Amino acid sequence: MEGLLLIIASMRFEVTTLGTGAALPARGRFPSAQLLNIHERLHLVDCGEGTQERLRQAEVNFNRIGTVFISHMHGDHYLGLMGLLSSMHLNGRLNELNVYGPPELREVIDVQLRASQTYLRYPLKVHALPHASGVRVHEDAYVEVITLKLKHRIPTTGFLFRERTQPRRLRRERLMEIPHFARTAVKAGEDLPLADGTVIPNRELTLDPPPPRRYAYCSDTAFAPELVEHIREVDLLYHEATFTEELAERARETCHSTAKQAAMLARAADVGTLLLGHFSSRYKDNRVLLEEALPFFQNTLLAEEGRTFRIDQRTTVENSDVEVT
Amino acid sequence: MEGLLLIIASMRFEVTTLGTGAALPARGRFPSAQLLNIHERLHLVDCGEGTQERLRQAEVNFNRIGTVFISHMHGDHYLGLMGLLSSMHLNGRLNELNVYGPPELREVIDVQLRASQTYLRYPLKVHALPHASGVRVHEDAYVEVITLKLKHRIPTTGFLFRERTQPRRLRRERLMEIPHFARTAVKAGEDLPLADGTVIPNRELTLDPPPPRRYAYCSDTAFAPELVEHIREVDLLYHEATFTEELAERARETCHSTAKQAAMLARAADVGTLLLGHFSSRYKDNRVLLEEALPFFQNTLLAEEGRTFRIDQRTTVENSDVEVT
Numbered sequence: 001m002e003g004l005l006l007i008i009a010s011m012r013f014e015v016t017t018l019g020t021g022a023a024l025p026a027r028g029r030f031p032s033a034q035l036l037n038i039h040e041r042l043h044l045v046d047c048g049e050g051t052q053e054r055l056r057q058a059e060v061n062f063n064r065i066g067t068v069f070i071s072h073m074h075g076d077h078y079l080g081l082m083g084l085l086s087s088m089h090l091n092g093r094l095n096e097l098n099v100y101g102p103p104e105l106r107e108v109i110d111v112q113l114r115a116s117q118t119y120l121r122y123p124l125k126v127h128a129l130p131h132a133s134g135v136r137v138h139e140d141a142y143v144e145v146i147t148l149k150l151k152h153r154i155p156t157t158g159f160l161f162r163e164r165t166q167p168r169r170l171r172r173e174r175l176m177e178i179p180h181f182a183r184t185a186v187k188a189g190e191d192l193p194l195a196d197g198t199v200i201p202n203r204e205l206t207l208d209p210p211p212p213r214r215y216a217y218c219s220d221t222a223f224a225p226e227l228v229e230h231i232r233e234v235d236l237l238y239h240e241a242t243f244t245e246e247l248a249e250r251a252r253e254t255c256h257s258t259a260k261q262a263a264m265l266a267r268a269a270d271v272g273t274l275l276l277g278h279f280s281s282r283y284k285d286n287r288v289l290l291e292e293a294l295p296f297f298q299n300t301l302l303a304e305e306g307r308t309f310r311i312d313q314r315t316t317v318e319n320s321d322v323e324v325t
Numbered sequence: 326m327e328g329l330l331l332i333i334a335s336m337r338f339e340v341t342t343l344g345t346g347a348a349l350p351a352r353g354r355f356p357s358a359q360l361l362n363i364h365e366r367l368h369l370v371d372c373g374e375g376t377q378e379r380l381r382q383a384e385v386n387f388n389r390i391g392t393v394f395i396s397h398m399h400g401d402h403y404l405g406l407m408g409l410l411s412s413m414h415l416n417g418r419l420n421e422l423n424v425y426g427p428p429e430l431r432e433v434i435d436v437q438l439r440a441s442q443t444y445l446r447y448p449l450k451v452h453a454l455p456h457a458s459g460v461r462v463h464e465d466a467y468v469e470v471i472t473l474k475l476k477h478r479i480p481t482t483g484f485l486f487r488e489r490t491q492p493r494r495l496r497r498e499r500l501m502e503i504p505h506f507a508r509t510a511v512k513a514g515e516d517l518p519l520a521d522g523t524v525i526p527n528r529e530l531t532l533d534p535p536p537p538r539r540y541a542y543c544s545d546t547a548f549a550p551e552l553v554e555h556i557r558e559v560d561l562l563y564h565e566a567t568f569t570e571e572l573a574e575r576a577r578e579t580c581h582s583t584a585k586q587a588a589m590l591a592r593a594a595d596v597g598t599l600l601l602g603h604f605s606s607r608y609k610d611n612r613v614l615l616e617e618a619l620p621f622f623q624n625t626l627l628a629e630e631g632r633t634f635r636i637d638q639r640t641t642v643e644n645s646d647v648e649v650t
Binding site: 086087117 | 348349352374375377378381382398399400401404405407408411412415416427429430432433436437439440441442478479
């Protein structure tokens with residue numbers, strides 16, 4: 001059992017919503033920021049004012065964060081970044097940090113580092129995002145990050161986190177036939193040649209890996225049906241739901257979405273679960289937004305400050321045998 | 326009594342310490358920010374990340390703040406400013422805001438307003454501070470603000486808030502002799518001519534106004550005895566006390582002060598009360614800093630998050646008669 005727990009831990013794919021508010025934060029609600037843990041690599045998505053305080057509350061070691069993604073240059077999505085960069089520096093960070101954001105972000109960072117005469121100890125790489133969908137901007141061993149062109153007042157980019165295909169899984173009942181030295185090759189899909197010259201086809205020894213998990217982050221945006229093709233069947237879709245239908249006109253004017261519109265998009269894209277966030281401070285109780293979404297998409301949840309949403313590994317029906325990694 | 330209470334309220338001179346932490350905030354401690362209420366005019370001094378959240382907790386209407394003073398461009402003293410400026414805008418502010426800060430502050434603000442394509446509805450005037458002591462940079466009907474050249478790693482300016490001399494006070498026992506139409510002139514120091522040609526000298530009708538109250542803000546700074554002449558006998562001196570004596574060498578290297586050094590300066594300047602702040606996050610209990618200061622300056626207090634320190638009006642011994650305004 002201990003081994004099994006370890007396996008689950010090493011396969012994490014989860015989203016912690018650190019802030020769920022819109023531009024004018026309400027009491028107890030913070031501006032946008034999410035922490036993603038994908039196979040124990042930490043990614044920060046948006047970084048509103050106070051994010052480092054939220055990270056501290058969640059007991060996250062800042063220096064474990066390897067990448068930061070900033071969707072756009074409205075203050076409630078990036079104003080916490082400078083403080084975080086500075087705290088990483090003061091905490092003795094030495095490992096590289098990659099920050100992805102709009103082209104303007106680099107100047108905003110540079111001007112402030114210059115003004116404070118701060119010379120970061122760690123390499124900071126600031127990458128300008130294209131304002132287009134479908135561009136792979138980042139990858140590591142476990143995930144690829146692909147851009148989503150959102151529809152907002154200023155250029156805004158959402159992100160699709162797509163788990164990379166994992167190695168094939170060895171069939172438990174054939175395990176004893178596969179020598180240890182050959183296992184990596186077999187997991188990679190190779191057939192197994194035996195000493196007597198015969199070859200065991202890979203399909204007999206392995207199962208397909210679990211399907212890659214996918215998470216899409218769409219904030220801030222007006223209703224944008226052109227996103228559907230990019231986020232089809234993602235496991236989890238975070239979509240802003242700033243307003244109720246009563247304020248649909250206000251949503252249109254400000255390039256935001258209503259909860260119903262978020263649900264309509266989730267339905268059109270046939271996603272697994274819809275997570276609503278970026279709530280206007282006028283709503284004391286966000287359940288009014290949930291109630292507007294549910295009739296259009298039943299599997300809808302409300303983001304909450306500090307709550308973690310885990311995407312579990314699915315095994316497809318054909319591959320429902322016991323899994324050994 | 327109701328009248329008396331009203332008088333006291335209209336004569337406020339108080340400091341609320343919204344944040345008392347240093348660069349690396351500890352849990353429950355926030356970076357530098359103070360709210361001054363001087364005769365119901367609100368001034369913000371420094372504005373670390375999260376200041377708008379602190380102001381909201383203190384139930385302060387952001388739009389009542391007329392001036393902001395930023396001491397220097399280290400993030401823990403200014404990173405909350407952009408969010409505050411933006412919230413004022415979103416809250417419909419129309420009245421002018423004056424911001425005083427280092428010359429670099431203007432570019433930092435401009436770059437970010439441009440990046441977010443924000444066009445503020447209210448007039449924002451950003452004034453560059455000289456890096457020198459004794460320059461009057463701001464005044465209104467109730468206060469003058471004078472610079473203090475601090476000794477830090479980057480140019481840093483402290484502020485002396487000096488209440489403007491108030492009108493002379495009418496002697497209660499002579500009140501009936503002074504016609505209503507003449508009272509403003511008499512309060513301004515003029516003699517009172519009577520219908521019969523005689524003149525009552527002003528000194529007979531009035532008392533000196535209470536001595537102007539003064540508050541000095543010194544953060545961040547190494548021990549700087551050259552400040553003494555500028556802050557002599559102020560009612561309240563806020564002075565940073567980042568470290569204990571054990572870390573005096575670290576204080577020297579980082580251009581900060583120990584609690585003892587703050588107390589030594591308060592003693593040399595013969596101030597009324599010393600208020601310590603800007604505590605390093607390494608101190609879980611700030612009383613260790615207070616204990617180091619007390620032997621050198623007895624009238625020492627610790628700044629606390631959200632606590633208000635009131636400077637009461639003093640009447641000098643010669644003018645200890647009952648006061649009528």
